[in-house]
Amino acid sequence: MTAVLKPTLARCLWVAPAFAAIAILITVAARALVGMDPVLQESTLLTVAYIAGGIGFVVGIGGFDYWWTWMTGGELDPNDHSTHGAKSWRDYFKFNTDHKVIGIQYVVFTFIMFLVGGMFAMVFRSELARPAAQSLSPEQYNGLLSQHGVIMIFVFLVPVFAGIGNYVIPLMIGAADMAFPRLNALSFWLLPVAAFTLLTSFMFGSFDAGWTGYPTLSQQSGYGMTLYQLGVQLAGASSIATAVNFLVTIITMRAPGMTLFRMPLLVWANLATSALVVAATPFIAGAMFMAMFDREMGTHFFTIGGGGDTLVYQHIFWFYSHPAVYIMILPGFGIISEVIATHSRKPIFGYRAVAFSSAGIAILGFAVWAHHMFASGMQPWLRVPIMISTLLIAIPTGIKIFSWLGTLWGGVVRLTTANLFAVGFIFTFVIGGLSGVMVAVVPFDVSITNSYFIVAHFHYVLFGGSIMTVYAGFYHWYPKVTGRMYNELLGRWHFWITFVALNVTFFPMHYLGLLGMPRRVMDYDPQFAWMNTLISIAAFVLGASTLIFVYNMIHSARHGKLAGANPWAGLTLEWMLSSPPPTFNFPTTPRVIGGPYRYGEEGARHAIIPEAEPASVEKVGA
Amino acid sequence: MKTLKVFPLVIIGTAVGAIISVLLIVLRTLPVQASAEASDIDNLYIFFLGFSGVIFGIVVLFLLVSVYRFRARPNDEREGINLHGITWLEVVWTVIPFIIVVLCGAGGWWVLDRNDVEAQARSKGQVVHVLGQQYGWKYDYMTKGIELKEQQELVLPVNEPVIFEITSPDVIHSFWVPAWRLQMNATPGQTNEVSTIPTLIGEYDIICAYLCGVGHTAMNSALPDSIIPKVRVVSRADFDAWIAQQKTAAAEVAATASADTAVSSS
Numbered sequence: 012m013t014a015v016l017k018p019t020l021a022r023c024l025w026v027a028p029a030f031a032a033i034a035i036l037i038t039v040a041a042r043a044l045v046g047m048d049p050v051l052q053e054s055t056l057l058t059v060a061y062i063a064g065g066i067g068f069v070v071g072i073g074g075f076d077y078w079w080t081w082m083t084g085g086e087l088d089p090n091d092h093s094t095h096g097a098k099s100w101r102d103y104f105k106f107n108t109d110h111k112v113i114g115i116q117y118v119v120f121t122f123i124m125f126l127v128g129g130m131f132a133m134v135f136r137s138e139l140a141r142p143a144a145q146s147l148s149p150e151q152y153n154g155l156l157s158q159h160g161v162i163m164i165f166v167f168l169v170p171v172f173a174g175i176g177n178y179v180i181p182l183m184i185g186a187a188d189m190a191f192p193r194l195n196a197l198s199f200w201l202l203p204v205a206a207f208t209l210l211t212s213f214m215f216g217s218f219d220a221g222w223t224g225y226p227t228l229s230q231q232s233g234y235g236m237t238l239y240q241l242g243v244q245l246a247g248a249s250s251i252a253t254a255v256n257f258l259v260t261i262i263t264m265r266a267p268g269m270t271l272f273r274m275p276l277l278v279w280a281n282l283a284t285s286a287l288v289v290a291a292t293p294f295i296a297g298a299m300f301m302a303m304f305d306r307e308m309g310t311h312f313f314t315i316g317g318g319g320d321t322l323v324y325q326h327i328f329w330f331y332s333h334p335a336v337y338i339m340i341l342p343g344f345g346i347i348s349e350v351i352a353t354h355s356r357k358p359i360f361g362y363r364a365v366a367f368s369s370a371g372i373a374i375l376g377f378a379v380w381a382h383h384m385f386a387s388g389m390q391p392w393l394r395v396p397i398m399i400s401t402l403l404i405a406i407p408t409g410i411k412i413f414s415w416l417g418t419l420w421g422g423v424v425r426l427t428t429a430n431l432f433a434v435g436f437i438f439t440f441v442i443g444g445l446s447g448v449m450v451a452v453v454p455f456d457v458s459i460t461n462s463y464f465i466v467a468h469f470h471y472v473l474f475g476g477s478i479m480t481v482y483a484g485f486y487h488w489y490p491k492v493t494g495r496m497y498n499e500l501l502g503r504w505h506f507w508i509t510f511v512a513l514n515v516t517f518f519p520m521h522y523l524g525l526l527g528m529p530r531r532v533m534d535y536d537p538q539f540a541w542m543n544t545l546i547s548i549a550a551f552v553l554g555a556s557t558l559i560f561v562y563n564m565i566h567s568a569r570h571g572k573l574a575g576a577n578p579w580a581g582l583t584l585e586w587m588l589s590s591p592p593p594t595f596n597f598p599t600t601p602r603v604i605g606g607p608y609r610y611g612e613e614g615a616r617h618a619i620i621p622e623a624e625p626a627s628v629e630k631v632g633a
Numbered sequence: 634m635k636t637l638k639v640f641p642l643v644i645i646g647t648a649v650g651a652i653i654s655v656l657l658i659v660l661r662t663l664p665v666q667a668s669a670e671a672s673d674i675d676n677l678y679i680f681f682l683g684f685s686g687v688i689f690g691i692v693v694l695f696l697l698v699s700v701y702r703f704r705a706r707p708n709d710e711r712e713g714i715n716l717h718g719i720t721w722l723e724v725v726w727t728v729i730p731f732i733i734v735v736l737c738g739a740g741g742w743w744v745l746d747r748n749d750v751e752a753q754a755r756s757k758g759q760v761v762h763v764l765g766q767q768y769g770w771k772y773d774y775m776t777k778g779i780e781l782k783e784q785q786e787l788v789l790p791v792n793e794p795v796i797f798e799i800t801s802p803d804v805i806h807s808f809w810v811p812a813w814r815l816q817m818n819a820t821p822g823q824t825n826e827v828s829t830i831p832t833l834i835g836e837y838d839i840i841c842a843y844l845c846g847v848g849h850t851a852m853n854s855a856l857p858d859s860i861i862p863k864v865r866v867v868s869r870a871d872f873d874a875w876i877a878q879q880k881t882a883a884a885e886v887a888a889t890a891s892a893d894t895a896v897s898s899s
Contacts, residue, residue: 149847357713388825402734422713452741458814461842527811611715
């Protein structure tokens with residue numbers, strides 16, 4: 012009985028519906044009281060229910076318990092760490108304030124969403140395997156492709172990096188936790204709400220205007236479109252809260268001696284990313300709110316004939332969504348720097364250049380949004396400046412690639428699975444980067460935009476780029492998180508199948524686009540049949556390769572070899588702790604005495620953890 | 634410490650890259666060049682393939698050579714060389730990409746500008762209103778002396794400039810003729826202008842490139858059994874004949890319609 016009153020998922024099961032019901036009651040009652048039709052339209056009530064139910068879920072899981080008690084003058088014990096750290100697997104399904112638990116919650120949840128989003132791709136790739144329509148209706152097809160994009164971007168790629176950062180960054184900077192642990196947990200628990208909102212839209216006529224949800228098509232869509240707008244806002248709120256948390260944590264909680272230029276590059280990358288998130292995400296929230304008001308409240312921000320303008324939506328949308336591309340790759344760059352330096356036993360070549368290039372990308376990232384709109388009919392004068400800023404962003408990106416090559420050169424390269432993914436990433440990301448330079452150039456872009464060439468380009472950047480770095484990070488920190496080694500042989504199989512299948516899937520798409528196959532279609536010119544069949548087969552292989560990864564991760568967590576504290580002989584702070592690290596990380600505050608990548612230097616250390624009396628460690632941990 | 638000389642490798646990388654570039658350029662598959670802009674844009678693309686192949690070749694060669702040459706042996710406890718950077722090298726690999734992107738930008742700007750200047754010179758060209766709608770295209774010929782409304786088919790005289798004024802009554806579509814290397818959105822609430830000169834007689838596919846709803850896939854004349862007519866570029870004489878024919882047809886339709894009205898009102 013008490014389980015339904017304590018902050019658990021069981022409590023969510025009644026609090027969320029209760030909140031939804033109360034919200035509906037208030038709406039209906041308020042309308043009835045002033046003498047209006049109590050139920051004007053069901054969709055309004057549904058929207059109210061989703062918003063209140065989402066808040067109810069977060070209340071149910073315990074997101075506001077501490078603040079509520081504090082606000083109402085209840086008794087609080089500042090040393091109560093009962094919600095901190097996981098003692099059994101059940102704790103991962105509770106509101107937990109330990110950054111390591113939250114990191115794992117993030118990574119596991121987002122990876123499941125990755126599998127769901129991948130499944131959608133499998134379904135429509137099977138439709139595309141042969142010309143002509145087969146199993147799917149156009150409504151289903153458009154719904155699946157829109158869901159694929161939204162799930163992958165908003166509940167996989169953006170938050171998975173928040174998850175990896177959550178686990179690793181406090182350890183790397185020598186902190187006990189994130190700056191705001193409760194806010195941190197709250198940001199995580201918003202994500203399941205966002206995912207629920209997006210995925211249940213299938214029940215009400217799925218959103219079907221692509222992941223961009225441009226009006227005026229979005230105004231014609233079924234009710235699912237409102238849920239898309241709501242879901243993106245929820246994921247965005249989660250993202251902003253996490254970014255604020257990272258900013259404060261990185262700026263204020265670094266261990267003594269960790270100057271800016273002694274920060275590991277992953278920390279640099281997350282600092283730049285978080286600044287980008289905080290500044291850019293409110294724009295998409297704004298766009299989504301206005302588009303939702305248009306649909307649900309009859310406003311005219313983007314409606315034609317009411318004084319609205321559809322081009323405005325595109326500008327606001329891309330003002331976030333282009334920086335979002337860097338939000339999805341900069342932390343990955345950070346991971347690659349860590350992985351390559353550690354596994355190649357060599358300092359990062361040109362540390363400052365790599366650090367500054369992250370900052371450069373973050374700043375330039377704000378001046379390139381309109382390159383998504385070269386054929387949109389926007390102001391013609393905007394084309395050339397945006398083309399130039401877009402081309403310039405290739406330079407800091409190039410600096411990073413060359414620096415990683417310089418790091419490998421003259422090292423002692425251990426081709427662990429983590430490093431294989433890092434090396435493979437350079438190969439695939441260069442292809443995505445070069446096609447990015449091509450599509451930046453206006454006349455070429457308008458000849459192929461909205462075609463499969465673009466699909467090829469951004470999948471090389473997001474799969475060949477971001478997802479390869481995610482895998483590299485997973486394998487790199489797996490021993491730290493679980494205390495056990497993954498199976499190298501399975502890891503290598505996973506890498507090679509992924510690498511080959513991803514290139515066979517995405518490379519032919521360039522040619523399809525050049526020859527005139529538009530994106531987001533379920534049928535095509537029969538001359539493209541063999542290429543589409545090839546792509547579909549490779550896509551299924553790519554999907555199947557994740558099963559090897561999942562098996563390896565689950566099986567090795569119980570049966571892998573014990574890893575010990577530092578299996579890779581890394582120098583950064585997280586490797587100085589046991590695997591997995593103790594609940595409160597460091598027994599005493601570490602002191603940073605040098606750079607993070609002093610490989611090849613005799614007896615070099617990045618930091619020291621002063622000796623502590625064992626008794627005091629016990630006390631903090633208990 | 635085994636180190637390889639870097640410069641010979643750069644040369645080999647460039648050579649390997651050049652071979653990749655040549656392969657990419659030879660194996661490029663593009664639609665037929667059927668407009669005045671097409672060759673400029675294709676030349677840009679060939680330039681992209683040229684430098685992309687070289688950069689890709691150098692990067693991948695260095696990647697493979699470092700991974701092989703500097704690989705760790707079993708139980709290898711050695712460390713890499715303690716090298717934190719070489720400033721001049723970092724300057725070089727900042728400046729070279731800078732030069733490449735400046736060339737890309739200059740090339741792109743030049744082609745764009747040329748097309749814009751030509752577009753101005755085309756102000757005397759054929760003006761065609763293009764209406765993209767769910768799910769098909771309609772064309773209004775606006776030029777004086779032609780003035781033909783609501784055509785299902787786009788027919789144009791070869792080697793004569795044409796200005797498209799594109800709009801939509803419902804949702805965003807995109808007017809894409811790959812053979813002309815031309816795309817422009819049909820945006821509701823505004824008219825987007827774009828121009829070209831068709832240079833080759835023939836039939837070309839017209840494709841809606843922007844997701845516009847359940848019928849989006851079907852707005853593609855390349856599909857078998859498509860109800861969307863292909864774009865036809867014909868000689869001036871054929872064009873005039875087509876115009877005359879359409880006018881007669883329109884007059885007949887109008888006559889039948891007025892006759893019907895007369896019948897029904899009597």
